Amino acid sequence: MSIALAEDVWQRPWPQPQRPLVFADAVSEPVAVVRPMVSPQSTASHPLWREPTLRRFAELLTLGRDWDRRGSAAVRSDVLAFAYSMLSQVMAPSTLPPSIVPLGHGGVQLLWTNTSVEIEVEVIRPNEIIVYELDRVTGIESEWSATNELSGLGDLLRSAFTR
Amino acid sequence: MGVQFNSLDRLLAPHLGIIWEEFKEQYPETEQHPPLDPVFETFAEKGSRMPVPSAHFELLATIPTPRVFFINSARTELIQVQRDRFHHNWRKVGEGDAYPRFERMLESFEIEYRKLQEVFKRERIGSIEPNQSEVTYINQILLPEGQSPFEAFERLFGSFTKALILDDVGPPEDTRFLLRYIMRDEDGAPIGRLIITAEPAWKLDGSNIVQFALAARGKPHSADLAGVKSFLQSGRRHIVRAFTELTSDEMHKIWERKQ
Numbered sequence: 001m002s003i004a005l006a007e008d009v010w011q012r013p014w015p016q017p018q019r020p021l022v023f024a025d026a027v028s029e030p031v032a033v034v035r036p037m038v039s040p041q042s043t044a045s046h047p048l049w050r051e052p053t054l055r056r057f058a059e060l061l062t063l064g065r066d067w068d069r070r071g072s073a074a075v076r077s078d079v080l081a082f083a084y085s086m087l088s089q090v091m092a093p094s095t096l097p098p099s100i101v102p103l104g105h106g107g108v109q110l111l112w113t114n115t116s117v118e119i120e121v122e123v124i125r126p127n128e129i130i131v132y133e134l135d136r137v138t139g140i141e142s143e144w145s146a147t148n149e150l151s152g153l154g155d156l157l158r159s160a161f162t163r
Numbered sequence: 164m165g166v167q168f169n170s171l172d173r174l175l176a177p178h179l180g181i182i183w184e185e186f187k188e189q190y191p192e193t194e195q196h197p198p199l200d201p202v203f204e205t206f207a208e209k210g211s212r213m214p215v216p217s218a219h220f221e222l223l224a225t226i227p228t229p230r231v232f233f234i235n236s237a238r239t240e241l242i243q244v245q246r247d248r249f250h251h252n253w254r255k256v257g258e259g260d261a262y263p264r265f266e267r268m269l270e271s272f273e274i275e276y277r278k279l280q281e282v283f284k285r286e287r288i289g290s291i292e293p294n295q296s297e298v299t300y301i302n303q304i305l306l307p308e309g310q311s312p313f314e315a316f317e318r319l320f321g322s323f324t325k326a327l328i329l330d331d332v333g334p335p336e337d338t339r340f341l342l343r344y345i346m347r348d349e350d351g352a353p354i355g356r357l358i359i360t361a362e363p364a365w366k367l368d369g370s371n372i373v374q375f376a377l378a379a380r381g382k383p384h385s386a387d388l389a390g391v392k393s394f395l396q397s398g399r400r401h402i403v404r405a406f407t408e409l410t411s412d413e414m415h416k417i418w419e420r421k422q
Contacts, residue, residue: 031303031364031365031366031367031372031374032364032365032367033362033363033364033374054218057218074172076169076170076172077170077201078169078170078201078247078294081200081201081202081203081218082201082203082205082294084218085202085203085204085205086203086205088205089205089206089207090207125169125292125294126169126201126203126294126295127203127294127382127386147382148203148204148205148206148353148354148381148382149205149206149207149352149353150205150206150207151206151207151208153207154207
């Protein structure tokens with residue numbers, strides 16, 4: 001079985017904006033949109049977290065069902081798509097990539113850790129996440145849930161895990 | 164208009180035939196297309212605020228369940244079904260085709276959504292748990308013979324294009340734009356995005372057009388049909404306002420809009 005993802009999609013020069021009108025594709029009468037050729041960008045670069053994160057997502061997608069021999073669900077592609085959208089919002093270009101582990105219900109857990117703080121984000125379903133924060137210095141823990149508004153998580157990651 | 168829901172992994176290609184049986188009388192034609200990737204509008208307002216670079220999450224070794232179109236005899240209305248989406252669309256095919264109005268479209272969408280939900284339940288495929296909804300208007304504006312795309316933009320979008328004319332090289336040969344706005348609820352919390360594009364294009368018959376598209380997309384107000392409908396209604400209101408504010412008086416006259 002091939003484990004490759006559609007890598008050609010990833011190799012486009014960044015920034016490659018999200019296609020703005022995906023839902024409407026192929027509905028109206030076909031038209032050819034004329035986009036002029038421009039030189040490849042030489043000053044833009046990928047965010048540092050992007051490549052290792054996508055590589056890990058690719059690994060997770062190959063796991064399939066029962067990957068732990070305990071009956072766990074396969075990692076859901078819509079969970080990964082949501083996690084990617086979330087990271088694109090909360091991560092600065094130089095934020096460190098998370099460790100990513102699969103969960104039994106088809107979701108994933110993202111982890112960032114250093115000597116002073118630990119952050120875990122459980123992505124259960126699209127629009128359904130739980131954030132856990134441990135201040136290793138004071139021992140104070142906090143946990144909250146979020147949907148699609150992720151400013152609090154972004155603040156944490158940029159202050160503690162951005163070079 | 165459409166809804167994206169949590170992926171139903173038990174929905175396989177044979178189920179699409181069973182679903183078609185439910186819609187066949189009204190939509191006797193079919194087409195098959197590759198599935199669309201999931202799209203999510205997420206927010207972190209102190210974040211980078213950059214557009215999201217695209218990525219595609221699917222194993223090449225697996226066979227994707229296709230997206231199917233069920234199309235009416237006039238080919239003006241269609242529904243789209245795939246593992247995580249349901250859409251109802253209207254499109255102009257002939258010159259005499261008149262847009263059936265948003266309220267009628269929403270009514271059809273609601274009836275078909277309920278029907279789909281029943282099939283999913285009956286066939287033990289799962290239930291629809293909406294995570295995004297979207298309403299889109301696509302306007303294709305024909306360019307008169309000899310008019311450049313930029314002249315069309317001046318005509319359609321009014322005075323702001325004047326600032327784009329440079330002293331030494333004159334007006335741009337052509338132009339395009341992509342605007343993204345954040346939609347908010349009564350408390351100011353972000354709920355979705357209004358995305359507007361305008362760009363030159365040509366139709367298969369060779370005529371030149373400007374394609375002006377407005378889409379409102381975001382998390383439904385609640386993860387059920389009522390929440391989806393509510394989002395579609397507010398999205399449509401934003402689109403109508405944006406259309407009115409962004410386009411010129413001449414454009415309004417083309418669409419016979421009242422000021």
